[in-house]
Every structure is written in C-alpha cells, then in structure tokens.
Amino acid sequence: MHRFTGSELAFSILSELYSVAIKSSEKELVKRILELKDFVLNERPTSVASLNILRLIGLYILEQGFTGVDEYIVGLREKYERSLERAAEIMSKRIVSGEVLLSNSNSLAVRKVLRHLSEQGKDVKIYITESRPGNEGLLLAEYAESLGFEVYLIVDSAVRFFMKNIDKVVVGAEAVASNGAIVSKIGTSLIALIAKEARKRVFVVAPILKFSHETLYGELLKLPEYDWRSLISEEEIAELPVDYRARVPLYDVTPSEYIDAIVTEYGLFAPQAIPLILSLVERSITSTSRSLEEVMSGLKALVEV
Amino acid sequence: MSRYPQRVLEIASGIREMKIRGAGKIARAAAEALKIAALNYNGVEDLMSFKKYMVDVGELLILTRPTAISLPNAVVYVLSPLRGSSSFSEAREIVVRQADNFIRESEEATKRISVIGAKRIRENSVVLTHCHSTAAVRVIIEAYKQGRVVRVYSTETRPFYQGRVTYTQLAKSGVPVVQIPDSAVRYVINEVDYVVVGADTVTSNGAVVNKIGTSQVALAAKEARTRVYVAAESYKFSPLTLVGELVTIEYRPPEEIVPREWIEKHLRVKVLNPVFDVTPPDYIDAIITEYGVIPPQAAVLILVEKLGWALDVLGYGESKLDLKKIVGL
Numbered sequence: 001m002h003r004f005t006g007s008e009l010a011f012s013i014l015s016e017l018y019s020v021a022i023k024s025s026e027k028e029l030v031k032r033i034l035e036l037k038d039f040v041l042n043e044r045p046t047s048v049a050s051l052n053i054l055r056l057i058g059l060y061i062l063e064q065g066f067t068g069v070d071e072y073i074v075g076l077r078e079k080y081e082r083s084l085e086r087a088a089e090i091m092s093k094r095i096v097s098g099e100v101l102l103s104n105s106n107s108l109a110v111r112k113v114l115r116h117l118s119e120q121g122k123d124v125k126i127y128i129t130e131s132r133p134g135n136e137g138l139l140l141a142e143y144a145e146s147l148g149f150e151v152y153l154i155v156d157s158a159v160r161f162f163m164k165n166i167d168k169v170v171v172g173a174e175a176v177a178s179n180g181a182i183v184s185k186i187g188t189s190l191i192a193l194i195a196k197e198a199r200k201r202v203f204v205v206a207p208i209l210k211f212s213h214e215t216l217y218g219e220l221l222k223l224p225e226y227d228w229r230s231l232i233s234e235e236e237i238a239e240l241p242v243d244y245r246a247r248v249p250l251y252d253v254t255p256s257e258y259i260d261a262i263v264t265e266y267g268l269f270a271p272q273a274i275p276l277i278l279s280l281v282e283r284s285i286t287s288t289s290r291s292l293e294e295v296m297s298g299l300k301a302l303v304e305v
Numbered sequence: 306m307s308r309y310p311q312r313v314l315e316i317a318s319g320i321r322e323m324k325i326r327g328a329g330k331i332a333r334a335a336a337e338a339l340k341i342a343a344l345n346y347n348g349v350e351d352l353m354s355f356k357k358y359m360v361d362v363g364e365l366l367i368l369t370r371p372t373a374i375s376l377p378n379a380v381v382y383v384l385s386p387l388r389g390s391s392s393f394s395e396a397r398e399i400v401v402r403q404a405d406n407f408i409r410e411s412e413e414a415t416k417r418i419s420v421i422g423a424k425r426i427r428e429n430s431v432v433l434t435h436c437h438s439t440a441a442v443r444v445i446i447e448a449y450k451q452g453r454v455v456r457v458y459s460t461e462t463r464p465f466y467q468g469r470v471t472y473t474q475l476a477k478s479g480v481p482v483v484q485i486p487d488s489a490v491r492y493v494i495n496e497v498d499y500v501v502v503g504a505d506t507v508t509s510n511g512a513v514v515n516k517i518g519t520s521q522v523a524l525a526a527k528e529a530r531t532r533v534y535v536a537a538e539s540y541k542f543s544p545l546t547l548v549g550e551l552v553t554i555e556y557r558p559p560e561e562i563v564p565r566e567w568i569e570k571h572l573r574v575k576v577l578n579p580v581f582d583v584t585p586p587d588y589i590d591a592i593i594t595e596y597g598v599i600p601p602q603a604a605v606l607i608l609v610e611k612l613g614w615a616l617d618v619l620g621y622g623e624s625k626l627d628l629k630k631i632v633g634l
Contacts, residue, residue: 130562130563131488132463132486133486138563141571142571145573151575152574152577153562153563153575154577154578155463155487155517155518155562156463156486157487157516157517157518157582158517158577158579160520160524161517161520161554161582162577186486186488186489186492187489187491189491189492190521190525193491193524193525194521194524231486240469240472241472241473241476241477244472244476244484245482245483245484246461246483247483247489247493248485248489249489249492252489252491
C-alpha cells in the first residue's frame with residue numbers, strides 16, 4: 001500500500017471528519033476526532049498539518065459549538081488546498097526554464113510545483129531519489145514523466161555524485177519547527193547538507209499549517225522508526241542471520257542553516273523568520289496558546305458530561 | 306571454440322556480472338585466472354606466442370570492470386616479470402609463481418590491515434560502515450574481539466544490498482550490528498565514533514574511489530566530527546592516476562535499481578546507476594594499509610615505494626596501460 005504524504009493524510013482526515021459531521025451525532029464526531037488524534041500521534045507524529053487540523057476543528061467546537069462545524073471543515077479543506085497551490089505557485093516562480101532540480105520522496109507540494117512549471121511552459125529536468133524505505137521517489141518520477149519533464153531516477157546514495165549537475169533542491173516537509181528546522185522524509189537532511197557543500201540552493205515548500213506550535217513551547221517532535229519489515233521481504237530475510245536487526249527511521253530533521261528558504265502561501269521566507277511570519281499573518285493560530293492536549297481534553301469533557 | 310580455458314571465461318564473466326565482487330576478490334580471481342590460463346596453455350610452445358596469449362588473457366580480464374584498479378594491478382603484478390623471461394617453460398613458471406604470490410600477499414595484507422586498523426578504534430566505540438569491504442569488516446571484527454566495538458551500523462547499500470553481506474559476516478562473528486537504509490546515515494551519525502570503509506581505488510592525490518554513497522557518508526561524518534578511516538591494501542593504489550589518468554566511473558544497467566517492467570512502462574525516466582563515487586582526501590582521516598596508517602595525502606608514498614614496480618613497467622609519462630610493452634613484446 002502506498003503511504004500517505006503529510007498533506008494527503010491531512011486531506012483524508014478532513015474528508016472523513018466532514019462525513020462524520022454531516023452523518024453522525026456530535027458525540028460520534030468528538031469520538032472520531034479523539035481517535036484520529038491518537039492515530040496520528042502513534043502512527044504519524046510528524047504530520048503536523050494533520051494535528052493542526054484536529055486542533056483547529058476542536059477549537060471551533062469548544063468556542064462555537066457544533067453548529068456549522070461541517071462548513072468549517074469544508075472551509076478548512078479549501079483553505080489548505082489554496083495554501084498548497086499558492087505555496088507551489090510561488091516556488092514555481094523561482095524556477096526558470098532549463099534548470100535542473102532534485103527532489104526526494106513524493107511530496108504533494110512538490111508535485112504541485114511541477115504542475116505549475118508545466119502550466120507555465122517551463123522546461124526543467126529533475127533528478128529524483130528512489131527514497132528508501134518506501135520508494136516513493138518512483139511515484140514522483142512517474143508523475144514528473146507524465147508532465148513531460150526529463151526525469152532521472154537515482155539511488156539515495158548517488159545524491160552527492162550528481163549534485164554538481166543540480167541547480168536547485170526542492171522538497172516538501174512534514175513539519176516546520178519553531179527554530180526553522182524542518183522534518184521531512186529520511187535522507188532530506190543529508191541531501192540538504194550535500195547541497196550546502198556544493199553551494200546549491202535548498203527550498204522547502206510547506207504551507208503555514210505545517211508549523212508545529214508544540215515546538216514553540218519546547219516540545220520535541222517525535223520521529224517514528226520502523227523495523228526490518230520496511231526494508232526487506234519475508235522471503236529475502238530467510239537468507240539473513242536470525243534476529244536480523246534494522247533501524248529504519250522514516251523522517252529526519254534538516255537544520256535551518258541548510259535551508260535557503262521555506263516557501264509558504266504567504267511567500268518565501270528565511271526559515272528563521274517562520275515564527276515571525278506566523279505571528280504577523282496567522283493571528284488566529286498564534287493568539288491561541290491552547291495546545292493540542294488542552295483542546296483534546298476540552299473536547300473529551302464536552303462529551304463526558 | 307574459445308582459445309581460453311572454460312574456467313578463465315567463467316571467472317571473467319563472474320567479475321563482469323558481479324558474482325565475484327569487491328576489489329580484493331576481483332584481483333585474486335584475476336590472478337587465479339591468469340594462472341589457470343598459463344597451466345592450460347596448449348598453443349605453440351614458444352616464448353613469444355605464450356606472452357601474446359597471456360597478454361590477451363590479461364586484457365580480457367582487465368576489460369571486465371572499468372573502475373577497480375586492483376584488477377589491472379593484479380594483472381601487471383603477475384605478468385610484468387615476463388619481460389625478463391628467456392624461455393617458454395620459465396615464462397609459464399613465472400606466471401604461476403607470481404599469481405600464487407599475489408594471492409598470498411593480498412590475503413596477508415588484509416590480515417595486517419585488520420591488526421593495524423583495530424588499534425585505531427578506542428574502547429566502547431560505535432562504528433558505521435558502508436557497502437561490503439573485506440578489509441573493513443576484518444578491522445571491525447578484530448576491534449570487536451579486543452572489546453573496542455559495542456555496535457556497528459551497516460548501510461544496506463542500494464542497489465545491490467552488499468550491506469547484507471556485511472551484516473551477515475559481522476553477525477556471524479558475534480558483532481552487534483544494525484542495518485540502516487542509506488538515507489539514514491546522517492540520522493545516526495551523531496552516535497557514531499568511527500566510519501570504516503574499504504576502497505576500490507586510491508588515487509595519487511589521496512582521493513578514494515569506492516561504492517556509490519561513500520562520499521556522502523564521509524561528508525556526514527565530517528559535519529559531525531566523526532573519524533573516517535579507509536582500509537585499503539596497497540594494490541588498490543592506482544599508479545595510472547599519478548600520470549594523470551582519470552578513474553572511469555562505471556555505470557551499470559538500470560535493472561539493478563528498478564524492475565525491467567517499470568523501465569519499459571516509463572521510457573522517459575532515465576535510471577542512472579553509477580557504481581562508485583569519489584571521496585576527496587579532506588574527508589578522510591587516515592588510510593589504513595598493510596604498510597601502516599597514512600594520511601590520504603601521502604598516498605603517493607605508497608605508490609612510489611610499494612608500487613614502484615608498476616611505475617617502472619608503466620614508464621613515467623605513459624598514461625595507457627600497455628600490457629604488450631609490460632611483458633616485453
């Protein structure tokens with residue numbers, strides 16, 4: 001099965017909560033929000049867009065009640081869609097015909113950048129790493145090919161070998177921390193380091209919804225790790241020693257000093273400026289100091305009485 | 306029917322198809338093939354014909370893989386004394402003796418490297434290695450036996466997964482080893498005290514040509530101030546680079562990365578599969594050879610002192626490997 005990207009997960013949560021909101025009881029909706037919160041925290045703690053969506057919906061319920069929550073969810077979905085589009089469009093303006101890009105994994109934001117480039121008639125070449133574990137790079141390569149771009153697929157180890165051919169690195173993110181560091185598919189931080197060494201620019205396309213409020217209050221982002229099952233099949237492992245041990249992190253942290261710009265729907269900024277931008281444009285988010293846990297326990301109290 | 310013994314052709318195709326892989330194994334297999342060819346020679350029993358035949362076998366072997374210098378170094382080691390031979394039977398003996406010597410010396414070299422290299426690793430260290438290198442694995446095992454290694458990270462090493470060979474060899478010796486995907490190197494590097502890797506070729510300026518990904522492992526180590534050691538027998542040093550020759554980086558078929566069906570469905574995606582990359586000397590703390598620990602910048606000393614024979618037969622300023630000249634044809 002194909003693993004959701006961070007944005008795909010956020011969209012699927014929005015769709016699901018919308019259908020629960022229109023079909024089921026208020027209690028059911030709250031129950032589902034709480035279940036999804038546990039699911040994301042356990043399975044996908046880095047998907048900050050999903051956590052932010054759950055928090056925002058929860059806040060709406062706490063502050064305005066259940067009336068209009070379905071419309072609020074629709075609005076949130078449309079807003080996130082527009083944010084992604086806008087961020088991708090802004091990124092695409094920074095890329096000119098003839099440039100050579102490098103990306104990894106299969107970020108929805110990066111796919112949208114490519115679509116904008118294609119619509120603008122810009123001809124770019126793109127190197128894509130296969131992105132183990134998961135090999136999502138193959139999906140991005142298929143998509144880039146379908147848009148008519150020249151695509152080069154390489155193994156994750158070949159990034160430094162080809163970096164001299166690259167003009168810009170463009171990646172997506174699962175989360176943006178308050179210090180401007182980003183969480184993205186494992187290997188991104190190595191790519192960014194290699195780009196820095198070669199003096200190539202690194203751009204991260206990430207709507208503001210991916211900003212992690214928890215990090216602002218000192219929380220660490222949890223990075224999930226998988227075991228050998230994400231590296232090797234049951235048949236292949238038979239040839240390896242018993243108790244074959246593997247450590248398979250899915251995400252890593254790229255420090256802000258390796259990122260030239262984070263591209264949001266509000267524009268292209270130095271990563272260190274992200275908290276500032278947030279406080280300027282998204283007062284509705286920063287003005288609330290209520291953490292995800294606070295909002296969720298508020299919701300719980302609501303249905304328990 | 307081929308002029309060459311079946312076994313020689315098998316070794317050549319084994320090297321080409323990577324059934325025989327790793328610079329040391331390739332070199333020893335080539336020496337073995339030359340010996341078999343000499344022993345099974347059934348052409349005219351005269352010195353010139355024999356030399357021509359051995360040159361042909363040598364060229365056949367050298368052409369199987371373009372990057373690893375161990376291959377031509379082994380061939381030159383075995384065949385160069387033919388220049389001083391005066392009869393067919395003496396020439397045949399020379400090839401057999403030189404091949405045996407090469408195999409013995411190269412195995413002893415790996416052993417000496419493990420003894421020297423293990424001393425460089427402090428107690429309770431975490432080691433990371435990339436790909437599979439016999440020399441690097443033996444350094445790690447020796448260090449583990451001395452209580453110096455508590456954990457090893459082994460990259461799986463796409464596309465061929467040589468890391469699984471490393472994993473198996475280390476696990477069989479009791480070394481606690483954990484496999485990681487190649488993309489996770491920077492993620493774990495802060496826990497790592499030493500990176501120990503092998504080499505396919507060491508150039509005259511101390512750059513190391515090794516499995517694709519080595520240079521980014523070294524870069525991540527440099528960023529984290531983790532030491533990088535390269536375990537390399539002297540026959541991996543390239544005399545040709547001293548005279549300006551570039552090391553050719555081999556590209557292998559895309560099917561090693563993605564299945565044929567995927568390639569045929571996505572004809573506009575070019576799958577690029579370079580096998581080696583170049584790690585600059587500034588990212589390497591030391592090269593561990595059977596003659597001792599040297600900074601990469603001193604690679605030229607090994608070349609001049611220990612591979613002087615190769616330089617002599619190549620001739621200074623001669624940038625192409627000419628086996629005919631080397632055997633005195």
